[in-house]
């Protein structure tokens with residue numbers, strides 16, 4: 137019986153089969169309606185249906201990180217399970233592993249059980265937060281060159297920082313199990329960062345408030361984490377020499393006639409001819425990104441910059457470590473793993489390493505690591521987990537659910 141593995145993120149869904157190295161399909165976890173039309177598009181249909189994304193009105197199944205709209209989610213899953221994707225014709229013939237945010241309210245968890253066992257009818261199911269699957273991947277020795285550029289032997293104590301779409305969570309694990317009371321949540325994720333960039337750009341340059349996808353693309357392709365925020369700020373004003381070449385970047389906006397996709401260019405590398413084209417009246421519109429490039433990801437370190445009364449990610453890691461038993465506290469900073477899409481920001485790992493170093497005792501080793509594809513780490517862990525005997529031991533079967541109900545599921549699924 138093949139097991140379907142779904143990393144059901146608030147931003148995107150990754151789906152595939154247990155035992156495979158990578159998810160087969162990744163699609164936005166949303167539905168959308170084209171303005172003034174009634175057709176509902178789901179998942180990857182929203183990517184290709186119209187060129188101009190500002191014509192779409194999106195609806196997401198997740199709100200503040202939690203899955204609250206199953207009707208909407210099923211539209212996306214239906215797409216993922218259809219013949220052109222995973223081709224899950226009859227869920228009764230399969231087991232399901234999927235991810236959910238940690239500490240979901242009981243009502244939401246019970247709805248998820250009903251949908252999976254009663255509505256879809258999967259034979260067995262297990263669900264847990266993505267970080268637990270990332271740790272599984274570490275424990276089974278996924279330190280292969282495919283996953284890391286700097287492989288290390290698996291360690292017993294580990295901190296996982298999952299930087300996703302809705303939030304950043306810090307988890308502490310010991311021997312593969314989460315110390316759940318030591319979980320810390322930071323209300324900053326990719327969605328907030330994109331929204332912040334959207335506001336800054338709309339205030340300073342061009343109204344892009346309806347262009348979430350374009351601004352996300354601009355953020356992913358230009359933003360980085362500054363190693364020294366003040367220095368980079370001075371460099372944008374020409375008062376210091378930039379550490380890594382010119383800071384200014386231009387994100388050329390699509391006009392859907394000549395330019396179909398937004399792209400980045402470095403104005404300092406313009407040839408005279410390109411400069412002339414750039415000044416021409418009919419040149420495509422572009423967004424100029426300077427301090428925004430590093431001020432946006434800086435919110436992960438200083439959420440108070442926009443009034444979020446929370447500590448930055450480095451302090452959150454220290455807070456989580458302080459909630460662990462004393463014998464683990466000196467070793468946890470030596471094994472910090474960054475996962476989730478926002479862990480792709482260049483410079484993040486180095487900056488976090490520096491900040492953590494200054495926050496933990498001198499005798500503690502500090503080592504922060506990022507897999508080569510941090511956004512795929514959880515799915516890959518899930519694929520390993522679902523293909524092995526551990527899945528059978530942890531999963532709840534449909535019979536067990538029918539006989540013992542939600543309480544049984546709660547006991548099993550809270551053990552990660």
Ligand SMILES: Nc1ncnc2c1ncn2[C@@H]1O[C@H](COP(=O)(O)OP(=O)(O)OP(=O)(O)O)[C@@H](O)[C@H]1O
Pocket residue numbers: 144145146147148149201266299300301302303325326327352355356357475476477478479480481511
């Ligand atoms: N190369 C990149 N640089 C910076 N940010 C990125 C990059 N790639 C993806 N992201 C951001 O990561 C976020 C999505 O991360 P991820 O896919 O881990 O979240 P998710 O699984 O959909 O949601 P969650 O884990 O919160 O439920 C998005 O906001 C996206 O903009």
